[in-house]
Amino acid sequence: MRLPTWLAQHLAALRALLVFTVLLGIAYPLLMVAVGRLPGLDNRTGGSLVTVADTTVGSRLIGQAFTDADGNPVPRYFQSRPSAAGDGYDPTSTSASNLGPESVVDTLSDDPEAASASLLTEVCARSLAVGELEGVDGSRPYCTADGVGAVLAVFHRDGFTGPVTRVVSVNQTGTPFVATYEGVAVESARNGEDYRAMGGVITAIRGDAPAHPVVPADAVTASASGLDPHISPAYAELQVARIARERGLSRAEVESLVEEHTDGRALGFLGEPGVNVLELNLALDGK
Amino acid sequence: MAGWLFVITLLVALVAVYRPFGDYMYRVVTGTRSNVAERGVYRLVGVNPAAEQTWGVYARSVLAFSAVSILFLYLFLRVQDKLWLSLGFDPVTTHVAWNTAVSFVTNTNWQAYSGESTMGHLVQMAGLAVQNFVSASVGIAVAVALVRGFAARGGATLGNFWVDLTRIVLRILLPICVLATIVFMVAGMVQNLSGGTDVTTLTGATQHVTGGPVASQEAIKELGTNGGGFYNVNSAHPFENPTSWTNWLQLFLILLIPFSLPRVFGRMVGQNRQGYAIAAVMAVLAIASIALTIGFEVHGAGTVPQAVGAAMEGKETRFGVPNSAAYAAVTTLTSTGAVNSFHDSYTSFGGMMPMINMMLGEVAPGGVGAGLYGLLILAIITVFVAGLMVGRTPEYLGKKIGAREMKLASLYFLVTPTIVLAGTAAAFATGNNSTALNVGPHGLSEVLYAFTSAGNNNGSAFGGITVNTPWWDTALGLAMLLGRFLPIVLVLALAGSLARQKATPESEGTLPTHQPLFVGMVVGVTVVLVALTFLPALALGPIAEGLS
Numbered sequence: 001m002r003l004p005t006w007l008a009q010h011l012a013a014l015r016a017l018l019v020f021t022v023l024l025g026i027a028y029p030l031l032m033v034a035v036g037r038l039p040g041l042d043n044r045t046g047g048s049l050v051t052v053a054d055t056t057v058g059s060r061l062i063g064q065a066f067t068d069a070d071g072n073p074v075p076r077y078f079q080s081r082p083s084a085a086g087d088g089y090d091p092t093s094t095s096a097s098n099l100g101p102e103s104v105v106d107t108l109s110d111d112p113e114a115a116s117a118s119l120l121t122e123v124c125a126r127s128l129a130v131g132e133l134e135g136v137d138g139s140r141p142y143c144t145a146d147g148v149g150a151v152l153a154v155f156h157r158d159g160f161t162g163p164v165t166r167v168v169s170v171n172q173t174g175t176p177f178v179a180t181y182e183g184v185a186v187e188s189a190r191n192g193e194d195y196r197a198m199g200g201v202i203t204a205i206r207g208d209a210p211a212h213p214v215v216p217a218d219a220v221t222a223s224a225s226g227l228d229p230h231i232s233p234a235y236a237e238l239q240v241a242r243i244a245r246e247r248g249l250s251r252a253e254v255e256s257l258v259e260e261h262t263d264g265r266a267l268g269f270l271g272e273p274g275v276n277v278l279e280l281n282l283a284l285d286g287k
Numbered sequence: 288m289a290g291w292l293f294v295i296t297l298l299v300a301l302v303a304v305y306r307p308f309g310d311y312m313y314r315v316v317t318g319t320r321s322n323v324a325e326r327g328v329y330r331l332v333g334v335n336p337a338a339e340q341t342w343g344v345y346a347r348s349v350l351a352f353s354a355v356s357i358l359f360l361y362l363f364l365r366v367q368d369k370l371w372l373s374l375g376f377d378p379v380t381t382h383v384a385w386n387t388a389v390s391f392v393t394n395t396n397w398q399a400y401s402g403e404s405t406m407g408h409l410v411q412m413a414g415l416a417v418q419n420f421v422s423a424s425v426g427i428a429v430a431v432a433l434v435r436g437f438a439a440r441g442g443a444t445l446g447n448f449w450v451d452l453t454r455i456v457l458r459i460l461l462p463i464c465v466l467a468t469i470v471f472m473v474a475g476m477v478q479n480l481s482g483g484t485d486v487t488t489l490t491g492a493t494q495h496v497t498g499g500p501v502a503s504q505e506a507i508k509e510l511g512t513n514g515g516g517f518y519n520v521n522s523a524h525p526f527e528n529p530t531s532w533t534n535w536l537q538l539f540l541i542l543l544i545p546f547s548l549p550r551v552f553g554r555m556v557g558q559n560r561q562g563y564a565i566a567a568v569m570a571v572l573a574i575a576s577i578a579l580t581i582g583f584e585v586h587g588a589g590t591v592p593q594a595v596g597a598a599m600e601g602k603e604t605r606f607g608v609p610n611s612a613a614y615a616a617v618t619t620l621t622s623t624g625a626v627n628s629f630h631d632s633y634t635s636f637g638g639m640m641p642m643i644n645m646m647l648g649e650v651a652p653g654g655v656g657a658g659l660y661g662l663l664i665l666a667i668i669t670v671f672v673a674g675l676m677v678g679r680t681p682e683y684l685g686k687k688i689g690a691r692e693m694k695l696a697s698l699y700f701l702v703t704p705t706i707v708l709a710g711t712a713a714a715f716a717t718g719n720n721s722t723a724l725n726v727g728p729h730g731l732s733e734v735l736y737a738f739t740s741a742g743n744n745n746g747s748a749f750g751g752i753t754v755n756t757p758w759w760d761t762a763l764g765l766a767m768l769l770g771r772f773l774p775i776v777l778v779l780a781l782a783g784s785l786a787r788q789k790a791t792p793e794s795e796g797t798l799p800t801h802q803p804l805f806v807g808m809v810v811g812v813t814v815v816l817v818a819l820t821f822l823p824a825l826a827l828g829p830i831a832e833g834l835s
Contacts, residue, residue, distance in 0.1 A: 009347060013355040016332045016449065017421075020456065024420045025413030028461065029478075032468045032503040036478040045478040047496050047526070049486070056486045059496045061475055061525040064488045074490055081604070085520075091483075091497045092403055094520040096601040096629035098751035100638075100729040101589030102832055119591050119600060119632070142594040149594075196727075204590045217597040218604055224523030224611075224628045230604035263530075263605070269292040271531020272607030281489055 050282065058278050063229040065089045066281060073133055076246040077281045078231070078239050081218050082126055085226025097122075097222045104142075104151045104204055106171045108191045120149030120204070121171055126220040127213065134238050139209040140220070144177035150207055152181055153200025160201060170195050170202070178205065214238070230274025233262055247284065257283050290585070290609025293535065294577055297613075298570075300539055301546050305566065308543065309550020315458045316431045316451065316551060328453045339444035342783025345432055346776050348448035349425060353392050353772065356418060360388040363414045373407035374482050382760035389764045391418035393771035394426055394654055396508075396515030396624055396746035397763060399755045403497050403518045408480055415515060416504045420464075423511030423544075424455040426656030429775050430548060433660050434555045436782030437684045441789040445782055459544070460510060467506035467540060475529035476502035501526055509540035512654040514624035514746045522614070522627040523603055531605050534627060538617050545569075545621055545652035548659045556684050560801040565662055567806045572651035572813065576644055577616040583637035584612035588833070592634055601629030612637060619644035622654025624746030631725075631733065631749040635833030638749070639825060642736055645743045646821045647813060648703060654744065660778045662809075666800065667696045669812045673798050682797055685790035695781040702773045703742045704820045706766050710738035711824065719758045724751030728835070732828035741766035 003011065036045030043049070048060045058064055065088045066077035073079050086093035099119035109115040117125070124143035131138020144150045148171040155166040167186045169176035176186040189195070196202055216234040236258045244254045261280040264273050321329070321336060329336050340348065364384040367373050379387065383399050390397045396419075400406065406415070428451035435445045472478050481498030488494050501517045505527055508514060514521070522528040522537060546566065553562020584598050585608055592598040602611045611628035618625050619641035630638050644651070650662040671688055674681030681688040688696075714720045714734050723733040736749040741763040748754075754763065799805065 006347075006351075009351045010355060012332050012334055012449065013348070013352040014359075016328075016352060016452065017355055017359055017417075019328055019331045020421055021413055021417050024456070024461070025417040028464070029412040029416065029500040029503040032465070032472075032478055033480060033500060035469060036472050036502070041472050044475045045472050045502070046481070047477050047479075047484060047498060048475050049484060049496065056484060058486050058488055058494060059525075061529050062494070062496055063525075064490075064494060065492070066488075066490055068490060069492075077489065089494065092495050093401070094403060094518055094524060096520065096523070096632065096750060098629055098631040098724055098749075099591075099600065100631060100725045100732075100751070100832075101591045101598070101600075101634050102727075102729060102835075103725060104590050120594055123591060123594050123600075140594050140596075142590055149590075206593075211596075213596055217595045217599040221595055221599040222601065224601050224603050224626075225520040225525060227520075227525055228603050228605075229525055232604055265289060266530055266532035266535075269289040269296075270535050271605050271610050272289075274604040278489070285489065 050278065052282065057282070060276060060279055061229055062091060062227050063089050064278055066277070075133070075242060077284070078236060078243060078277050080277045081228050081231055082220070082222045083226040083228070084222040089227060091227060094226050096224045096226065104149050105196060105202060106148065108171070108173060108189055110191055118149055118171070120151065123220045124148055127215045130215045130219050134242055136214045136238065138215055140213045140215070141206050141209045141211070142204045143207065143209065144172065146172070146174070146177075148172060150177050150205040152186065152203045152205060153195035154181065154203050155200050159199065168195050168200060229276055229278060230263065231277055233258070233273055233275055236275040236280070243284065247287070249287065290581055290613070293610050294581070294613055297535065297538055297542070298574070301542055304543065305547055305550055309547040309562070310554065312459060312544075312547060313551045313554045315454050317555065318454070324457055325453055328457075329449070332449055334447070334449040336447060336450045338447055340447050341443050342432075342445055342779045342786070345445050345448050346779040349429065349775060349779070350772065352421075352448075352452070353425065356392045356421065357388045360391060360414050360418060361385060363410060364388065367407050367410045370407070370409050372409040372480060376405060376407050379405060382757045383755055386760035386764045389767050390746065391415050391513070391515060392422055393744050393767045394422035394511070394513060394622060394657070395741065395744040395767045395771070396513045397741055397748070397767060398515055398746070399760055399763070401519035402516060408499050411504060411517060412500045416507060419504070419507040419511050419513040419515065420456055420460055421452065423460060423507070423513065423655045424452050426654055427455050427544070427548070428452055428656065429778055430656035430659040431551070433663060433778050433782040434552050436785035437686060438555045438557070439786035442786055445779070445786060460507065463510055464503070464506040467510065467536075468502045470536065471502040471505055471533060474533045476505055476533075477526045478502040497526070506540070508625060509537045509623070510543065512541055512545065512621045512623040514618060516625060522625045523629070528627055531610065534606055534610055534614065537625070538614060541617055541621050541623050541625075542652060544655045545658045548656065552659060558801065561684065564801045564806050565659070565666070568662060568809045569650065569652040569658070571806065571810050572647065573620050576620055576640060576651065577613055580616040580637060580640040581609050581612040583634055583640065584608050587634060588636070589634045598634050598637065601632035603628065615641050616644060618747055619745055620649065620651050620653070622649045622657055622744050622746070624740065626747050629750050630736070630747065631751045635829050638732065639829035639833070641747065642732070642739055642825070642829065643817070645739045645745050646707075646817050648817070649743050649745065650813065657744065664696050664699050664778070665813050666809055667692065668700065668816070669805070669809045670798055670800065671696070672812060673808060677796070679796055682791055683800060685793070686785050686788050687791055691784050692781060695777050695784070699774050699777045700816065702777070703770055706742035706770050707735075707738045708824065710742065710762060710766050711735050713762065714738070717758065719756070722753040722756060722759065728828050728832040732832065735824055735828050737763065738766055742770040744771050
């Protein structure tokens with residue numbers, strides 16, 4: 001008996017798929033797993049795990065949070081970048097923040113579940129916190145002194161034009177960061193109000209913070225993976241004084257360890273240099 | 288400066304392999320002698336490798352193989368909890384399973400799920416990664432069939448799909464993947480079947496370091512311009528892209544086949560210079576786009592990047608801003624969609640570039656195979672436009688571009704914009720845009736990006752949108768399905784109609800299609816067509832955001 005053509009075609013398709021599944025889906029990856037077991041490769045293919053005194057303490061490729069149970073930085077350790085992976089550096093829930101470049105208006109609410117910070121406010125708050133921890137100036141452009149985004153909703157008489165009639169500092173429920181704007185007194189925001197929907201033009205205020213803030217860019221931004229094992233040499237440098245003080249080491253000793261654990265650009269021109277935070281902290285613990 | 292060297296070395300490497308690798312692929316797709324493994328596959332599949340197929344039979348074979356693949360993958364995802372290496376994960380829900388099955392079979396690799404918390408190792412390697420191979424091979428096979436149409440001198444057949452599928456997998460994709468996997472393992476990519484390791488961090492917390500057959504999947508993810516990550520954050524994950532040199536190597540693998548296929552085209556039609564012209568169009572568009580993306584990101588306009596001092600949100604330290612931007616451009620110029628940084632947090636114009644790249648139809652250089660056939664369609668439209676100017680019947684490579692050919696080419700061009708714009712409109716009309724994380728113009732960008740990515744089979748995402756709802760999964764699944772197979776059928780029909788024609792000898796009035804003038808015209812036609820189609824939508828999204 002001959003099968004109808006359309007059925008024969010689908011049967012051939014199914015057979016082809018099964019052949020390729022066995023070849024490409026089973027044989028190929030398992031062969032590669034077997035190759036990965038070879039001495040010299042096995043640590044890398046197993047996740048580059050780092051073991052100290054019989055305890056596996058992490059992977060040299062995966063970043064960690066060096067914070068206590070409440071999320072506060074442990075001062076004797078170099079701190080990693082902010083992370084959007086789960087509660088921070090969770091490899092089972094990797095993620096970036098996905099907040100956009102004009103995410104500048106917070107959602108304010110009495111209910112902490114409903115409230116959410118804009119990316120700008122997160123950046124400002126992190127900068128302030130890092131500044132405090134390291135004892136340096138944590139100010140940034142477009143940030144208020146209390147660490148939220150310096151953003152006004154400006155209402156005009158005729159929508160987008162005409163004299164200013166009302167100004168609200170949208171991210172602050174307390175005292176606004178400026179008293180007046182174009183001669184109009186600035187109000188503080190009320191919870192639950194959407195000033196953009198009410199017709200306010202969202203205007204970020206640059207302020208007089210230095211163009212190159214003391215706290216580096218990577219210290220105030222979440223990475224792409226949420227597992228970034230590195231910080232920039234600049235952020236490491238900023239933390240050296242605190243580490244030296246906390247551990248009773250000289251500045252030079254800490255700096256030489258930082259240099260030792262800096263991965264330079266590959267071949268001298270690929271990517272950017274980074275300091276491997278876990279390895280650096282392990283080296284400090286081993287001192 | 289280092290950022291530009293990254294791009295220049297990539298370009299030099301691609302130029303260096305263009306001829307040898309293109310010639311190798313030419314021999315693979317035109318060769319007639321089979322080796323033992325191939326004969327074994329043909330016997331198991333039950334096909335006669337010598338049987339030539341008309342365009343209709345070729346198309347039905349492609350569709351049958353893809354339909355069976357979708358069904359198989361869907362069932363595989365639905366029963367994963369009963370199989371080995373499921374890591375204790377539940378069966379994938381119906382709508383996510385449908386979306387994922389379509390996504391991987393169409394070479395899109397849009398991911399409505401998070402790898403590390405949804406997919407067991409067996410489904411990843413024997414379900415998803417298998418489609419990475421065969422969907423890439425389907426794309427190349429269709430492109431080769433179209434070129435056979437140009438090269439044929441009056442005949443009805445375009446080759447044999449099963450032979451093309453098998454030879455491309457066994458002689459091109461698999462050997463390169465084996466090599467790449469070994470290099471990736473040396474760099475530190477994981478390759479094991481472990482469910483992961485619990486470690487105690489220095490501050491006493493517990494961290495679950497994940498495992499999996501990652502390196503072997505990573506190799507084909509890049510080489511096949513698939514882009515579906517093993518983990519949620521794709522090539523930003525240190526286990527998927529551990530160093531700045533693996534970052535370079537991934538881009539090289541992504542571009543290797545699409546940029547070398549014009550050589551195959553040139554050799555098959557017997558004029559290498561025609562291949563150079565097509566490669567030149569791809570290169571002009573690609574270099575312009577990469578340079579603009581890097582420029583926008585390094586400049587770092589926008590409130591948050593200005594406050595930060597650099598567009599570092601959603602980027603990894605080891606890659607930095609320029610290399611991340613280069614990756615974003617390349618992954619969307621091809622149909623890859625792998626990401627090493629999150630486009631949603633890019634500057635407004637930096638984030639617009641990936642969208643424009645996809646809207647170009649992914650032809651510079653495009654997905655494996657899909658890029659070449661997409662660009663050949665644009666070349667046909669260009670000779671038609673040029674023919675209108677001088678008032679003669681247009682020809683390309685000795686084939687008359689008549690009414691039937693132009694109908695097919697125009698339909699091809701209309702498919703994706705229709706899907707993208709209708710889909711975006713449908714999301715807003717039904718209120719399903721509300722799952723976007725951001726509001727205002729950025730919210731529109733997120734929806735527009737999603738449909739652009741699905742309709743063009745790219746698979747990258749402006750991450751800030753929740754797409755694992757039944758509506759989104761169904762709509763994007765349909766967008767991917769139609770965006771892949773309607774063009775393929777049209778291309779094969781075109782190939783069939785070209786193959787039947789005898790060659791017309793060149794005459795005084797024939798437009799030379801291998802000179803800089805023609806390259807410039809194809810670039811111009813491409814940019815104008817895309818601008819006319821998408822500018823209104825872009826104006827409401829990223830342009831409104833960037834200028835406000």
